[in-house]
Amino acid sequence: MLKKMLWIAAACAAILVALAVSRSLKFDRPAEKAVEPALAVEAAPAAPTPALKAEVPPPPPPPVERTPEDQQVQDDAAATGMTTIEPEEPPSPAAKQ
Amino acid sequence: MGAYGLRGGRIGRCLALAALAPLAFGDLALAQPQPAAKPSPPVLSIPPAPAPVPPPPPPPIEIPALTPAQAQVALNVLRAADLHGLQPKSYVPEGVSADGALSPAQQAALADGLVRYAHDVRIGRMDPDQFPELWQVRPAAYDPSADLVKALAEGRLQAWLDSLPPRYSGYAALKRGLARYREIAARGGWKTIIEGPKMELGSRDPRVPALRARLAVEDPQATAAGGPVFDKPLQAAVVRAQKRYGLKPDGVVGNGTLAYLNQPIGQRVLQIVANMERWRWMPPTMPVTRVQVNTGAAIVTLFRDDRPVMSMKAVSGKPGDETPMLMSAIHSVVINPPWNVPSGIAQRELWPKEKANPGYLARNGYRIIPVEGGQPRLQQASGDQSALGRFKFDFDNPFAVYLHDTPSKGGFDLYARQASHGCVRLEKPRALAEALLEGDATWTPDAIDRQLEGDKTVRARLATQVPVFILYWTAFAGSDGQMHFRSDPYNWDRELLQRVGVLATGTKV
Numbered sequence: 145m146l147k148k149m150l151w152i153a154a155a156c157a158a159i160l161v162a163l164a165v166s167r168s169l170k171f172d173r174p175a176e177k178a179v180e181p182a183l184a185v186e187a188a189p190a191a192p193t194p195a196l197k198a199e200v201p202p203p204p205p206p207p208v209e210r211t212p213e214d215q216q217v218q219d220d221a222a223a224t225g226m227t228t229i230e231p232e233e234p235p236s237p238a239a240k241q
Numbered sequence: 242m243g244a245y246g247l248r249g250g251r252i253g254r255c256l257a258l259a260a261l262a263p264l265a266f267g268d269l270a271l272a273q274p275q276p277a278a279k280p281s282p283p284v285l286s287i288p289p290a291p292a293p294v295p296p297p298p299p300p301p302i303e304i305p306a307l308t309p310a311q312a313q314v315a316l317n318v319l320r321a322a323d324l325h326g327l328q329p330k331s332y333v334p335e336g337v338s339a340d341g342a343l344s345p346a347q348q349a350a351l352a353d354g355l356v357r358y359a360h361d362v363r364i365g366r367m368d369p370d371q372f373p374e375l376w377q378v379r380p381a382a383y384d385p386s387a388d389l390v391k392a393l394a395e396g397r398l399q400a401w402l403d404s405l406p407p408r409y410s411g412y413a414a415l416k417r418g419l420a421r422y423r424e425i426a427a428r429g430g431w432k433t434i435i436e437g438p439k440m441e442l443g444s445r446d447p448r449v450p451a452l453r454a455r456l457a458v459e460d461p462q463a464t465a466a467g468g469p470v471f472d473k474p475l476q477a478a479v480v481r482a483q484k485r486y487g488l489k490p491d492g493v494v495g496n497g498t499l500a501y502l503n504q505p506i507g508q509r510v511l512q513i514v515a516n517m518e519r520w521r522w523m524p525p526t527m528p529v530t531r532v533q534v535n536t537g538a539a540i541v542t543l544f545r546d547d548r549p550v551m552s553m554k555a556v557s558g559k560p561g562d563e564t565p566m567l568m569s570a571i572h573s574v575v576i577n578p579p580w581n582v583p584s585g586i587a588q589r590e591l592w593p594k595e596k597a598n599p600g601y602l603a604r605n606g607y608r609i610i611p612v613e614g615g616q617p618r619l620q621q622a623s624g625d626q627s628a629l630g631r632f633k634f635d636f637d638n639p640f641a642v643y644l645h646d647t648p649s650k651g652g653f654d655l656y657a658r659q660a661s662h663g664c665v666r667l668e669k670p671r672a673l674a675e676a677l678l679e680g681d682a683t684w685t686p687d688a689i690d691r692q693l694e695g696d697k698t699v700r701a702r703l704a705t706q707v708p709v710f711i712l713y714w715t716a717f718a719g720s721d722g723q724m725h726f727r728s729d730p731y732n733w734d735r736e737l738l739q740r741v742g743v744l745a746t747g748t749k750v
Contacts, residue, residue: 217542218720220552224533224542225712226411229526 302386304352304393311398312348313341315355318402325362325406326419326514328743332358352389355402359385363405365521366741373736377567377638378712380522412520414718419513422506422724430506431458440494444471452494455502456482460723485725487538489656501726511743512716512726515734518741519713524568531708532571532634532644532673534665536564537715537727539658541644541667543676551676554653556666558642563731564663566713569636570706571644574674576689577623577698578633578645582607586662587619624696631693632670634677635700636709644709646670659730665711677707 210218307315319332334350337343343351364380372379385405392401406412425431434451449469456478457465463478476492483490486501494502529547534540536557543551558564582591594601602609602619606626610618621627630646640663647666652658667673671689678684684701692699715727715734729735738744 215720217549217552220540221533221542221544221549222411222717222720223538223540223714223725224535224552225520225523225710225714225717226409226414227523227527227533227544228410228547229408230410230413 302384302390304356304386304389306348307351307393307398309341311393312343312351314399314402315351316341318399319351319354319358322358322362324416324420326517327358327361327366331361355389356385359389359402359405363521365518367518367737371740375563375565375640376522376733377565378519378522378710407520407523408525409520409523411714411717412517414722415513415517415520415716418716418718418724419510419517422510422513425458426506426510431455431502433503434499436496436499440471442471442473442476442492445469446471449475452502453478459485481723485719485723487656487725487727501728504726509716509724509726511738512729512734513724514743515737516714516716518737527710528708531710534564534644534709534711535714535717536566536659536665536711537713537730541665541673543673551669551672553668553672554658555644555668556647556652556658556661558661558663558665559659560731562662563733564642564661564665564711565638565640567638567640567642567711568708569638570708571634571636571677571703572706573635573700573702574677574684575633575635575698575700576674576692577631577696578627578629579623579698580621580628582619582621583641583662584616584618588616591619622696623698630666630670632667632674634667634670634673634709642711644670644673657728657730674701677703680704 316333316337320329322329322332332354334343334347334354337347337351360383363385364383369379369382388401389398392398406416432451432455434448434455437446437448440446440449440452447469449471450467452471453463453467453475454465456475457463460478460481462481464474467475479494479498480490480492482502483492483498486498488498488501527544527547529544531544533542533544534555534557536555539555539557541553541555542549591602591607606622606624608620608622610620612618623629625631626648628647630648632646634644636643642664644665644667649666650668652660652666653668674689675686678689678701681701681704713731713733715729717725719725735744
């Protein structure tokens with residue numbers, strides 16, 4: 145009986161040691177990025193100028209496909225009062241007040 | 242059948258007052274001087290408690306003189322008050338010249354106009370203590386003077402004024418709708434279509450061109466041009482219009498549909514103005530999980546994370562037994578509820594039926610409960626025939642109204658669904674019960690099923706109370722962006738407009 149318990153204790157100790165070693169080796173850390181940064185620097189395109197950015201309109205949102213049931217819920221929600229908060233209006237032209 | 246009606250609610254209020262009375266007298270007794278060492282004097286000799294002295298009103302806040310730039314901002318905003326359904330002449334001082342130069346008296350009048358505008362656009366033109374009893378959705382009192390002084394001192398008058406109206410998309414949609422319907426009115430509105438035989442697909446009727454023109458005024462998808470034959474595109478436009486007016490969308494134009502189409506444009510503008518006023522009574526933000534009811538359209542929606550996840554038809558109170566506007570929180574779901582009949586409903590409806598058909602009460606599951614020294618009470622047993630159906634959703638309110646199931650499912654097929662005694666009957670109560678009890682380890686769908694096999698009444702308390710808002714909207718933007726209107730079944734639009742002086746003054750809004 146004592147022998148059995150000693151064996152179990154030894155096995156537990158071995159598992160604990162193995163866990164400690166594995167933690168110190170950090171198996172779960174992200175893959176090395178040693179190669180990526182070099183590629184990224186080479187492949188990085190020139191940053192677009194803000195003016196160009198402003199000219200490109202944002203892509204239109206994809207059309208929302210709704211089932212008739214979903215559509216009914218939306219219609220009913222509108223009928224019970226649309227309580228979403230409107231975004232802030234753009235500030236009025238600066239005026240000395 | 243209905244539930245606790247408003248008359249029952251009044252009784253409930255009386256009972257509540259009766260229950261509170263001892264507390265009030267208890268306070269009074271505590272406020273009285275206690276003669277500790279002396280023998281107890283006779284009750285009558287106790288001096289009356291001094292009447293409570295109201296605190297003195299705070300001193301008026303003096304608004305500093307506006308700079309010329311501030312005055313210009315103020316005048317621009319006040320002159321545009323009609324965008325919010327308000328009347329600019331109520332706020333803009335008289336006789337202001339085009340360049341905005343103001344005399345000292347006009348300066349004072351402008352400051353006064355700003356304070357009144359800020360009050361009206363934020364909480365509406367009625368003070369909270371002027372609300373009728375059934376309009377329990379009320380804003381907190383608001384005196385804008387201090388905020389105005391601060392905004393002037395910090396040089397952000399425009400930003401402050403912009404922040405005052407409700408920020409809800411429902412309000413913004415009405416504001417857009419108001420501008421659009423005023424434009425329609427400015428272009429001459431629409432012409433009345435004379436009554437006559439039904440017009441439907443294939444009909445040849447001299448009124449069809451007028452019908453096309455009428456529909457095209459409001460509906461951007463409809464075309465005004467076309468012949469006298471009722472064709473498919475016209476039928477589709479009629480269906481869209483019937484949906485906008487909450488009518489049966491059958492595409493057939495009878496006199497009922499014509500009555501809605503023939504409402505004058507001014508009436509629609511006033512409806513929008515009345516509903517914008519109601520939006521100002523709403524709290525500044527809404528809880529993300531809530532049940533919202535529109536008694537004007539008889540619709541219920543459950544919101545989760547501020548998104549609608551479930552909706553259903555409802556039956557709300559009939560004119561005379563109007564469902565009150567209120568805010569509360571559902572605290573429990575009663576499965577297999579009995580119906581304690583309000584005495585008014587018993588006297589008006591049930592006892593006469595018993596007299597006309599003896600045994601009516603017993604046949605319909607009513608129990609007569611004797612009351613010492615008073616009229617006996619009626620209680621309908623739980624079960625399939627109970628007027629409350631299988632589910633009741635309880636929330637505190639002074640009117641004893643709640644949401645509940647009903648055995649009369651036919652009422653949901655109607656398009657005008659104001660028929661109850663004041664409670665809100667639900668088309669899909671089981672679905673709402675499951676949604677509200679979701680995550681409850683005891684009240685799983687299976688457990689609800691087992692409970693429904695019998696008639697035993699149980700109360701399932703919600704782990705987290707769910708706010709409920711019972712509102713009254715007769716004009717709103719649909720999910721299609723178009724303005725939708727209902728018939729003002731309680732006549733509360735007219736009452737509101739009279740109370741804020743829009744109809745009494747006959748002012749064109």
